[in-house]
Amino acid sequence: MSVEATIExxxxxxxxxxxxxxxxxxxxxxxxDYRKNLIRMIxxxxxxxxxxxxxxxxxxxxxPGFRRKLTLVAKVQDEAGHGQLLYRAAETLGKxxxxxxxxxxxxxxxxxxxxxxxxxxxxDVGVIGWLVDTAAVxxxxxxxxxxxxxxxxxxxxxxxxxxxxxxxxxxxxxxxTKGTPEQRTMAQESINRWWYPTLMMSGPPDTLSVHTxxxxxxxIKTKSNEQVRxxxxxxxxxxxxxxxxxxxxxxCRFDEKTGHxxxxxxxxxxLKRVVNGDGPCNAERLEVRRRAHEEGRWVREAxxxxxxxxxxx
Amino acid sequence: MTDxxxxxxxxxxxxRRGDAHIHxxxxxxxxxxxxxxxxxxxxxxxxxxxxxxxxxxxxxxxxDYQDESFFSxxxxxxxxxxxxxxxxxxxxxxxx
Numbered sequence: 001m002s003v004e005a006t007i008e009x010x011x012x013x014x015x016x017x018x019x020x021x022x023x024x025x026x027x028x029x030x031x032x033d034y035r036k037n038l039i040r041m042i043x044x045x046x047x048x049x050x051x052x053x054x055x056x057x058x059x060x061x062x063x064p065g066f067r068r069k070l071t072l073v074a075k076v077q078d079e080a081g082h083g084q085l086l087y088r089a090a091e092t093l094g095k096x097x098x099x100x101x102x103x104x105x106x107x108x109x110x111x112x113x114x115x116x117x118x119x120x121x122x123x124d125v126g127v128i129g130w131l132v133d134t135a136a137v138x139x140x141x142x143x144x145x146x147x148x149x150x151x152x153x154x155x156x157x158x159x160x161x162x163x164x165x166x167x168x169x170x171x172x173x174x175x176x177t178k179g180t181p182e183q184r185t186m187a188q189e190s191i192n193r194w195w196y197p198t199l200m201m202s203g204p205p206d207t208l209s210v211h212t213x214x215x216x217x218x219x220i221k222t223k224s225n226e227q228v229r230x231x232x233x234x235x236x237x238x239x240x241x242x243x244x245x246x247x248x249x250x251x252c253r254f255d256e257k258t259g260h261x262x263x264x265x266x267x268x269x270x271l272k273r274v275v276n277g278d279g280p281c282n283a284e285r286l287e288v289r290r291r292a293h294e295e296g297r298w299v300r301e302a303x304x305x306x307x308x309x310x311x312x313x
Numbered sequence: 314m315t316d317x318x319x320x321x322x323x324x325x326x327x328x329r330r331g332d333a334h335i336h337x338x339x340x341x342x343x344x345x346x347x348x349x350x351x352x353x354x355x356x357x358x359x360x361x362x363x364x365x366x367x368x369x370x371x372x373x374x375x376x377d378y379q380d381e382s383f384f385s386x387x388x389x390x391x392x393x394x395x396x397x398x399x400x401x402x403x404x405x406x407x408x409x
Contacts, residue, residue: 025378027377027378028378028379029379077358078358081354081355081358084355085338085355088338088339088340088341096318097318097341098318153338154338157337157338161359164359303319303343303347304343306343306344306347
């Protein structure tokens with residue numbers, strides 16, 4: 001192009017490319033709002049992976065038996081790895097990892113609501129793997145179609161690993177349902193605790209969501225929050241019932257007419273509160289992260305020294 | 314705040330000897346050895362892996378997506394495509 005294109009012309013080319021299903025790569029021209037939306041989404045997603053290590057990580061020392069312990073360690077390690085992949089994807093949009101880390105630690109950044117709830121029993125490890133990660137995979141499978149190349153590619157890899165997370169969680173819950181009445185009760189109570197927080201994960205209803213329209217228009221997301229949530233409910237309800245467990249919602253039933261499960265909407269004010277910092281465990285989660293960041297300072301400094309020596313030589 | 318962001322290395326993963334190395338992602342590292350270790354932890358955690366390459370991102374030279382003419386061919390090159398030849402796969406020796 002000999003003459004510099006106007007913003008409108010660039011936008012038209014960009015939108016045509018996206019609607020053809022082409023991926024956008026880091027060096028490409030993109031609207032500022034596309035970049036901002038992606039940075040917000042990907043960094044929140046990364047924070048969720050990092051904080052997501054904590055509710056289950058707490059159970060590593062108490063895991064019953066070596067196989068469960070090794071499995072749980074591997075799962076938590078995966079979450080850390082997913083966080084790294086996602087921070088890297090966000091960096092390609094021009095935001096530094098320090099800035100993102102800083103925003104997480106000073107409480108400015110948001111992350112998934114679900115990791116701000118407590119995990120009082122071992123059954124919670126199973127239910128998080130099974131319910132929460134199924135909801136996450138439904139969402140992430142959708143995101144693997146995202147128009148932003150680095151995000152879509154990270155999602156493919158993450159979904160591949162999440163399949164193991166779901167399976168180990170399901171296996172754990174199955175072992176509880178086959179156990180003593182107390183173990184069965186423990187599994188049911190855990191489902192009761194996690195049901196609504198898990199439904200909230202896919203985000204507020206489309207009418208309340210401020211970001212959905214733009215995200216769909218530019219194919220950052222390819223499905224709305226409601227679609228993702230419905231897909232999760234249709235997938236998980238038969239699984240819960242097949243184990244002889246109950247969905248803690250009297251209204252939850254399959255609707256022949258729509259071909260979908262009807263369900264009671266969660267409390268959207270609760271989602272707002274928890275995401276904005278006022279959930280049962282927000283303060284505890286951030287405190288643990290701050291301590292971990294402080295305790296890792298010497299590693300960063302040692303590597304910095306190594307890096308500068310390497311550059312000099 | 315100290316900047317702990319070292320340069321990036323592109324990571325290439327080979328599943329078994331003889332296969333092509335395939336690009337799988339990127340790590341930050343202070344030097345190539347460290348990049349190799351981090352790449353192993355991040356990208357060879359589960360999949361079978363026989364070899365990993367790390368290459369400083371700054372050493373890569375890439376074509377420009379915007380420059381579509383870079384790959385356009387000046388003239389018709391269809392004669393290089395086996396599908397454009399009309400000869401039958403088998404000939405009948407008795408046909409005259």
